[in-house]
Amino acid sequence: MKVFAIAVFYKSQPNAILVNGSFDLQSFSFFQRNSVRQFMVFTGKLIIDRSPIPNRTTVKEQGYLCHVYIRADCLSGLVVTDEEYPSRVAHNLLSKVLEDFSAKVPPSVWKVDREPENIDYNGLDSFLARYQDPKTADAMTRVQEELDETKIILHNTIQAVLERGEKLDDLVERSEGLNVQSKMFYKQARKMNRCCTWV
Structure with a gap:
């Protein structure tokens, strides 16, 4: 740039x-x-x-x-x-x-x-x-880049957890920090995403 x-x-x-x-x-x-x-x-x-x-x-x-x-x-x-x-x-x-x-x-x-x-x-x-360098001169560009980096780090962190042999589904089931509604939401979203990938 x-x-x-x-x-x-x-x-x-x-x-x-x-x-x-x-x-x-x-x-x-x-x-x-x-x-x-x-x-x-x-x-x-x-x-x-x-x-x-x-x-x-x-x-x-x-x-x-x-x-x-x-x-x-x-x-x-x-x-x-x-x-x-x-x-x-x-x-x-x-x-x-x-x-x-x-x-x-x-x-x-x-x-x-x-x-x-x-x-x-x-x-x-x-x-x-x-x-x-637009990142140093413009605050919004700097914030957007930080958000993108955070998203990549979170994605990599979740991938690292899943690579250890654990499934996200199992973690959600065992979680005490999620209420029943949140667990149902996760399951429904998971089903919807699976449905979309087959289409």
């Missing part, structure tokens, strides 16, 4: 204008980096130009995902990731980037009809570095 670019645009008429950007193109050869950067900016401008205001969208282009968020004030963001990167995390990143950018840079600086000269904003670099 990788984030290649984060860029801020102003959706001007007739064409979007790049206001600020940060790129991590180390995975491309040195001679391709400028072309890749230009193509990412071009694709971002194209998506923003052809999208309504306000809008959130994700477009797949040549094995990459271009996530775009256009706010009602025409401030727009682009995040380019690989296909494995979670879209929810990318759109969360876009919201945070545009919120941070608009809080630190006044609209009079970025609401212009040409590319702004020197914008004193370097927050995109820190966002780009922090969001390379």
Whole structure:
């Protein structure tokens, strides 16, 4: 999972204008980096130009995902990731980037009809570095991964108990911690699952 670019645009008429950007193109050869950067900016401008205001969208282009968020004030963001990167995390990143950018840079600086000269904003670099690993940057992704790991551990633990020659059915019958209703529920669920496997 990788984030290649984060860029801020102003959706001007007739064409979007790049206001600020940060790129991590180390995975491309040195001679391709400028072309890749230009193509990412071009694709971002194209998506923003052809999208309504306000809008959130994700477009797949040549094995990459271009996530775009256009706010009602025409401030727009682009995040380019690989296909494995979670879209929810990318759109969360876009919201945070545009919120941070608009809080630190006044609209009079970025609401212009040409590319702004020197914008004193370097927050995109820190966002780009922090969001390379969605698990560390996003709490929900981290919780989901922990749940998946716990599920695997529980499954392995139950399998280890069953491999010792004990059957789960026998353990349920002998259990004093389960009431009669719970035991009946287990038996019915077991029968239903058996029935489904034969179909």
